[in-house]
Amino acid sequence: MVNTQTKAEVKSLSFYYGDFNALKNISMPVYDKRVTALIGPSGCGKSTFLRSFNRMHDLYPGNRYEGEIRLYPDDVNVLAAGVDPIEVRMRISMVFQKPNPFPKSIYENVAYGLRVRGESRRVTLNDKVEEALRSAALWEEVKDRLQEPAFNLSGGQQQRLCIARALATDPEILLFDEPTSALDPIATASIEELIHDLKTKVTIVIVTHNMQQAARVSDYTAYMYLGELIEYGVTDEIFIKPRKKQTEDYITGRFG
């Protein structure tokens, strides 16, 4: 793995839901145009960690960050109080656990991120929507019915639509929060394939509870437990010879 540049650097990140300390002093890099997987048992804080990247926690009161997530090349701490969460979310997109298309047409779903940015030129929108749908491997399936409601799509197609929606605004990082946990195995395979293709374009961080999925799609893996980062490294090394007993126990299924 040569020529890896750092896209983001997590430095001593702690996170609190009110008094509850959900993330404890996490530090790790996120490499550019690579897939980083966050794994660990339920409640270990992996989703909380992921949602810190685009400041989703700011939507709810009583949440507090400590530490930094520095975004490169411009070296901005996205968690800084002076940085508008909206600015962060315009740079870092997210795909959620359950497909959450808007009750609008397929076209409007993909175009929404651009509309939010004030884009209203039909030609630009058409181009971007097509490009995003192609990137999400959905174009061929929906090109003749762009004006149909997004809810007519199957679950797997809806999730790919959400990926297209997130891609349409050319994000620097794409966050996936257990994107296949609500999907059947075939749809899961297509999403995994898509993630594999997407990393030529965008940096990806994915939370998954499925270790085979982490092994299949990621270049780097972070194992978390009770809000702490236990081990971080190249995926092959983590899965073949983890440095820590705890990681090994989890990966081999003796625990979790």
Added chain:
Amino acid sequence: MNRIDEIRVLIARRKRWDTAFLVCGVIALMIGILTFVTLFVDMAIDGLPRLSWDFFTSFPSRRPEQAGILSAWVGSTLVMVATAFFAVPLGVAAGIYLEEYAAKNWVTDVIEINITNLAGVPSIIYGLLALGLFVYTFGLGQSILSAGLTLALLILPVVIVATREAIRSIPQGIREGAYALGATQWQLCRDHVVPYSMPGILTGVIIGMARAIGETAPIITIGALTFIAFLPPPPVQPEPPFISFEWLFSPFTVMPIQMFNWTSRPEAAFHQNAAAAGFVLVLMTLAMNGLAIWLRYRLRKKIKW
């Protein structure tokens, strides 16, 4: 007795409660429905013979056979238009603010409790408030505008509560999805919250209006006339600027007041007129409720989560 028989006995015993509740439920429902049907049929028997085209196109008169409800139904319609014009934007904005913008603290709690209480305030109180505020302080007079504002206040809690309920039914995933794309709070409201809660809001508005159209006390309090033999100036005119708002300041009467006026006359023929007017009023209310159900059905079909 073997095991299967024991189970069957047990089921039969527990199912007796199903039957018991079913009977109670049907009785409870019938009391409500039969009361309404009796009233409605009674009114229809008394009033139907009076219903004719002339009844709708005639002004009230001292002679019962010539009296009609023209000024009343026109007044009711115009008052409803004014009510909706004020209640909908105010109620929807307040509902959105409370659900999406207001901080969840004790101030918001106090406001919430007050809104719930407002829905229970007797309508005569709104009438007195309106008499002091709209009619005298603001100098709006005994006009359609005053009545519209009064009834708007009266149904505001209904609209606010309906708006909030509708907004609450929008899944959090939709909100997060929009925010994750970089939407501002206003963009979320404009593009998602309002359109998706529209069926619920409309239903609430129409149910509130159906209540308002039958309100009598506050309208009498602000001084609606009981005998009106003219129509407000028309909102559309042949000369520029074509649209006129003079009707807002016109004296008026409404259906329930017309009915009240007729029932308080000694002649039986006027009572027939009242029954006929009541029949029309109930039909107007039912039509509004029907419209609410139809709109909700139409709009909900498009929205699934």
